[in-house]
Every structure is written in C-alpha cells, then in structure tokens.
Amino acid sequence: MTQKTTTHTTTPPVEAFSLHLRSQGYALISLPGGVKLRNINTCTDQSLDSLAVHYARFSGNSWNSQWQSVVFRTLPFIVQSIFNPALPPGLSEDGTLNTYRRFSSDKSPVDILTPWFEYLVRMFPDEADRTNVCAWLAHCFQRPEERPTWHLLIPSDTGTGKGFLFQQILSPLLAGQTKHYSSYAQLTEKHNGALxxxxxxxxxxxxxxxxxxxxxxxxxxxEPTVDIRPLYESARKVATFTRFMTFSNSPTPIEVEDNDRRHYATHFVKHKVDHDETAAFIARLSEWLNAGGLEAVYRWFMQYDLSDFNPYRPPHSVALERMKQASVSPAESEAEVFTESHAVFSFNAFREGCPAFNRDNDATEWLRKHGYTSARLFALARFKDTTITKGALWYHSDLDKGHAREWYLSKYYPKIDAA
Incomplete structure (x- = not known):
C-alpha cells in the first residue's frame, strides 16, 4: 500500500515580513491623511494598503489585514522630521528622522578626470570664474551645513551645458536634494517648503x-532661517541650507544693486565652436559620467581645497560690475548727476532735474532708498519774513538739519546768516 505524501506550504511569519520591511528602510509616520509607510531612504510615502503588495512580493501569499498590528509593533515610528546636514542622516532612537541624504554609489570612480576638466574650461573659460564656481560647489559637498550668503549667476548661450551641470551632475551628487524653477515667484508661493x-x-x-x-x-x-507653511501644516520657522544658482541666456539676468553682496556672476559663456560641437562633447561626457565619472567628480569635489573660500563674502566679479552698470536706468543716472551737485533741494527741483522718472512715487522711492530724508528746514521764526521756502526740502541723512540749512543758504541765499 502506497502512503500519500502531503506537501505543506509554509507561509513566512508576518514577523519576518515586518523585519524585512524595516531592513528596507520602512517606518511609520502620522500624516494629515492618516498613518503611512515612509521609506526613509527615499523619503517617499505609501498607504497601508500597499502592505498587501509588499507581502505578496515577499511571500507569494495573500495579506491578512489582521496582521497589521504586528507591523505596527515592529516598524519604528517617526515622531518628527528635520533636514539638517550637520546631524547624522536617518532615524534616531527618539523618533527624529533627518531627511538629509549623502551621495552613495556602488560604482568605483575612474582615475582619469580629463573630460571633467575639459567641461569646466568650456563652461568657465575665465580662470577666476572657474576657481570661484568650483570652490562654491565643493563647499556645498564638504560643508553642506554652512550656508553661504552669496550665490551664483551664470549667463550663457543656449545649449552650452549649464542645464546638464544641474540635472546630470549636481542633482544626482546631492542625492536629489535640489529644485528647478522657471521663475522667482514659484519659490515664494504660499505653501512652498523647498527652502x-x-x-x-x-x-x-x-x-x-x-x-x-x-x-x-x-x-x-x-538669512539662516525662513518661515514656511507646508500644505495642511502650521507655519513654522526652520533653518535653511539652500544655495541658489541663476541660469540665464541674457548677459544681464538680474538688476544688480550698487551695494550687492549676494551674487557672484561669471562671464557670459559661449560655445567653443558651435551648438552641434558642444552637443557632441556633452554626449561623450555623459558616457564618461555613467562609467564611473560621476563618482570621480564627487571625490574631486570632496578633496577640493577650500582654505581660501569665504562663504560670507563673494569674490570680486568683473561680470557683476558690468551688470551693475547695465542695471542703472536713465532715471537713476539723472538722479546721481543731480544729487552730486545738490546737497539740499526741493522735490519739484529734483523732478525737473530727473524727468526720466515716470511717477512721483518712483522718484520718492529712489531718494529714500539712497538715504535721503525730507524736513521743513526754514520754518523757524527767524526765517519768517524771508522768501526762503517754508516747505519740506530733501537732504541726505548724513547731514543734520543745521548743516543742511547752512548748505542751502550758502548756495541760494549767501547774504542770510544760517545761525
């Protein structure tokens, strides 16, 4: 008599499944829509319904919703999330998740950096530009917690490779902790938490x-901190470690104030030969990056000498000085010429001398922006019977009223004693 052999399929215990999820970087977090699964390696969230899919892939069997309590007991719970490059990334024992991530790769870096150096020379032919941009970028990798107070302006022809720098080099090396906007207003929208x-x-x-x-x-x-108000969350002040780069096809991408200390501008970048030759070079560079070049660039940035780099004072930029000159409007030029020869003046005289201002408000704004104030200088009793204007006159705040009166009288009424 032949005895039948019964084969039993052993279902992996749900405890093993829960430990598997934990090993893959999953934790639990409470969000406005309820409890979610969060992968702390990718900072992505999934609903609890996804447990059925995960379990099917893990065991090949169906998920029982009654096992959810085991998952809840096993996975860590995220109490709060922060982004701080000065602290270890990942989840700490107190439930704080630091979402900052460092670059990692299984590929070995190549030893030859020739394509990278050629790219840098193409992008920044001026040696000072190349040195300053590389130091600024290397600082982002070596000292991400030390946010600079000045940022980069890079104007160029279309297709020279600045977009490639951001998308194919910087974004992957910074573990995707980057954003791309086509306008400044996108950053300042109400619920934007990108900073x-x-x-x-x-x-x-x-x-x-x-x-x-x-x-x-x-x-x-x-500023080292910003106010944010993410959707469905309360407004709060957070530390920001964000740097800014502005790419433009215009030689003068922004209006630069005379006292600007927030930017370093590179010279306008042109194609070495033409658009097609640049595109062919970028294709070769892309192949090199995929073959270990990206890892080599990261190593190079991490070894870059920052002994002369000052994150709080931008180097002198010849290109920025040109942008400052280009940013001076006809009205501003008239105002500068007028105020050089007039220390004290009426508003009407200023408007007559500076007709390029379209509106009185624009003229007033220029005066206040450049340190001018207005007051009634000759309303005193001793000037009562004179023909001197009793209305407000404008003068620079470096002058007090007494010196402003003295200048005005010496200029227009030399026979009247200012005292």
Whole structure:
C-alpha cells in the first residue's frame, strides 16, 4: 500500500515580513491623511494598503489585514522630521528622522578626470570664474551645513551645458536634494517648503522679479532661517541650507544693486565652436559620467581645497560690475548727476532735474532708498519774513538739519546768516 505524501506550504511569519520591511528602510509616520509607510531612504510615502503588495512580493501569499498590528509593533515610528546636514542622516532612537541624504554609489570612480576638466574650461573659460564656481560647489559637498550668503549667476548661450551641470551632475551628487524653477515667484508661493529640505535651487532663465518678490529674495538668500507653511501644516520657522544658482541666456539676468553682496556672476559663456560641437562633447561626457565619472567628480569635489573660500563674502566679479552698470536706468543716472551737485533741494527741483522718472512715487522711492530724508528746514521764526521756502526740502541723512540749512543758504541765499 502506497502512503500519500502531503506537501505543506509554509507561509513566512508576518514577523519576518515586518523585519524585512524595516531592513528596507520602512517606518511609520502620522500624516494629515492618516498613518503611512515612509521609506526613509527615499523619503517617499505609501498607504497601508500597499502592505498587501509588499507581502505578496515577499511571500507569494495573500495579506491578512489582521496582521497589521504586528507591523505596527515592529516598524519604528517617526515622531518628527528635520533636514539638517550637520546631524547624522536617518532615524534616531527618539523618533527624529533627518531627511538629509549623502551621495552613495556602488560604482568605483575612474582615475582619469580629463573630460571633467575639459567641461569646466568650456563652461568657465575665465580662470577666476572657474576657481570661484568650483570652490562654491565643493563647499556645498564638504560643508553642506554652512550656508553661504552669496550665490551664483551664470549667463550663457543656449545649449552650452549649464542645464546638464544641474540635472546630470549636481542633482544626482546631492542625492536629489535640489529644485528647478522657471521663475522667482514659484519659490515664494504660499505653501512652498523647498527652502526647508534642498541644498541647491536653480532659477532657469527667470523673468525679472516683481518688487515684492525681489525684496523677499534678499532675506531668503542671506538669512539662516525662513518661515514656511507646508500644505495642511502650521507655519513654522526652520533653518535653511539652500544655495541658489541663476541660469540665464541674457548677459544681464538680474538688476544688480550698487551695494550687492549676494551674487557672484561669471562671464557670459559661449560655445567653443558651435551648438552641434558642444552637443557632441556633452554626449561623450555623459558616457564618461555613467562609467564611473560621476563618482570621480564627487571625490574631486570632496578633496577640493577650500582654505581660501569665504562663504560670507563673494569674490570680486568683473561680470557683476558690468551688470551693475547695465542695471542703472536713465532715471537713476539723472538722479546721481543731480544729487552730486545738490546737497539740499526741493522735490519739484529734483523732478525737473530727473524727468526720466515716470511717477512721483518712483522718484520718492529712489531718494529714500539712497538715504535721503525730507524736513521743513526754514520754518523757524527767524526765517519768517524771508522768501526762503517754508516747505519740506530733501537732504541726505548724513547731514543734520543745521548743516543742511547752512548748505542751502550758502548756495541760494549767501547774504542770510544760517545761525
């Protein structure tokens, strides 16, 4: 008599499955939509319904929703999330998840860096530009927690490779902690939290910023903290480690103030030969990057000498000085000429001497921006019977009222004693 052999399929215990999820970087987090699975390696969230798919792939069997409690007991729970390059990445024992990530790769870096050096020379033919840009970028890799107060302006012809630099080199080397915008206004939208968890934001050929946005950018680019209000979350102040790069096809991508300390501008980049030759070089560079070149670039950045780099004071930029001159409007030029020869003046005299201002408000704004104030200098009793104007006159705040009166009288009423 032949005895039947019964084969039993052993279902892997749900505990083993839960440990598998944990080993893959999964944890639990409470979000406005409920509890989610978060992969701390990729910072992506999945609903609990995805447990059925994960379990099927792990065991080949069907998921039982009653096992969910085992997963809850096994996986760590994220109490809060931060982004801080100064702290170890990942989940700590107190439930704090640091979402900052470092570059990692299984590929070995190549030893020959010739394609990379050729690319740098093409992008930044000026040696000073090349040195300063490389130091600024290397600082982002070596000291990501030390945010500079100055940022890069890179104008160029179309297709020279600046987009390639961001998309194919910087973004992967910074573990995707980058953002790309086509306008400044996108950054300042109400619920934008990009300043809280990115190392580089690129503005790609943005239109001129409005006055409100331009003022917001000044503090955003220089202050160590920013206010954010992510969707469905309360507003809060966070540390920001974000650097900015502005790419443009215009030789003068922004209006540069005379006292600008927030930018370093490179010379306008042109094709070495033409667009097709550049495209062919970029294709060869891409192949080199995929064969271990990207890892070699990362190693090169991490070994770059930063002993002379100052994150809080931009190097002198010849290109930026040219942009400053180009940013001076006819009205501003008239105002500078007028105020050089007039220390004290009426507003009407200023408007007559500076007709290029379209509106009185624009003229007033220029005066206040450049340190001028207005007051009634000759309303005192001793000037009561004179023909001197009793209305407000404008003068620079470096002068007090007494010296302003003295200058005005010496200029227009030399026979009247200022005292």
């Amino acid at each position: 809280a968890d990115n190392l580089i934001i690129v503005f790609d050929d943005p239109p001129t910023a409005s006055r409100r946005v331009a003022e917001s950018l000044k503090s955003i680019q220089t």
